[in-house]
Amino acid sequence: MAETEAGAIIQVKSLNSFYGQRRVLQDISFEVPAGKVTVIMGVSGCGKSTLLRHLIGLKPTDPGQIFVEGRDLAGFDARQMEAFRKRIGVLFQAGALFNSMSVRDNIAVPLRVHTRLAEPTISIMVRIKLHQVGLTRFGDYMPSQLSGGMRKRAGLARALAMDPEMLFVDEPSSGLDPITAAGLDDLILELREAMGMTLIVVTHELESAFRIADQLIVLDQGRVLAAGMPESIRESRDERVVQFLTRRADERTRDQEGYLSDLLTGGRKVGVHP
Ligand SMILES: Nc1ncnc2c1ncn2[C@@H]1O[C@H](COP(=O)(O)OP(=O)(O)OP(=O)(O)O)[C@@H](O)[C@H]1O
Known part of the structure; x- marks a missing residue:
């Protein structure tokens, strides 16, 4: 660019x-x-x-x-x-993987939607992305079978799909x-x-x-x-x-308050914003 x-x-x-x-x-x-x-x-x-x-x-x-x-x-x-x-690639906060698709299919989504590449080529590109984020062996896993960190990596692989x-x-x-x-x-x-x-x-x-x-x-x-x-x-x-740089103690308290208010409100954000 x-x-x-x-x-x-x-x-x-x-x-x-x-x-x-x-x-x-x-x-x-x-x-x-x-x-x-x-x-x-x-x-x-x-x-x-x-x-x-x-x-x-x-x-x-x-x-x-x-x-x-x-x-x-x-x-x-x-x-x-x-x-x-x-x-551009975007990795949103929640990772936003499709839960009904394997990791491999999640990563293939942008390639299937935005390109006319043949499936064998898509398959190779997905493998490269899995390798890039350290998930080589997890292509067949469903998102629910992954840890939080692995889900983020899978989301990252999808954000990287289009290079x-x-x-x-x-x-x-x-x-x-x-x-x-x-x-x-x-x-x-x-x-x-x-x-x-x-x-x-x-x-x-x-x-x-x-x-x-x-x-x-x-x-x-x-x-x-x-x-x-x-x-x-x-x-x-x-x-x-x-x-700002020394606010960590405050922030931790705020995080706890946010967590508590999330529990009380079913996840709606209240009371966490200053
Ligand atoms: N769709 C929306 N409609 C109305 N207000 C919004 C909307 N999205 C965000 N806000 C408000 O705009 C302000 C900035 O929100 P934003 O999400 O950009 O902050 P942030 O720094 O990313 O926060 P967080 O780290 O919690 O995501 C907040 O006061 C928030 O409540």
Whole structure:
């Protein structure tokens, strides 16, 4: 994929976002360098997933602009949008595998829908993807037979099926134990190293963010609180950034509260957003 003169594959300029009358993103600007890992981080409810939806063209900017290779995403016609979507992979938070299909068939879905490849070719490509995510022996398994970490890997294999140039990942470590989460982080870094892929990862996990990021964008209540290389964020003297980086105890409490409220409300998110 071509880059802009500045080496940025995506440029976000003064992006705002609303749900009804409520503004959830305010004046967001940053650039995504090609072939690097950009991590968008912030506490639950700060607008990370909403920003991701804008970046993949699922929500129009309101106002503001997103440029892909220098071209305004808002100006894409249906054909250009389809071409763009074929060049990106998305791993949503829940993994979103089809439970009634084997892992192999799940990974084959994008290839069957978006290409005219013959089944033997699809079968080879699926095998390559299974190998890439360390699930070589699990193609015949059903999603329900896999652990949480393996389901994420299978979701990742499906997101990689079309060999995307850009991969968007929403909360790779959510719901995983630290060791499994670290394994997934390593896999993300391998994709950057081995394939020169551009990755945009959304997370609220500080440890994971600092482990994988070439560039960090810290969101706070819908605004960019800080942006830059991990070292510069870590060394920031801005009081709000320091507060963000030392918030872990609070966050854990919030997670417990969220878990409890999920139990009480049957999974609807209440009380977890600040
Ligand atoms: N479809 C929607 N309709 C109305 N409000 C929404 C919708 N989706 C998100 N919001 C609100 O917008 C704000 C930002 O939500 P968003 O999901 O983008 O945050 P987040 O940082 O990704 O949170 P999380 O980590 O919990 O997913 C939150 O206050 C949320 O309640």
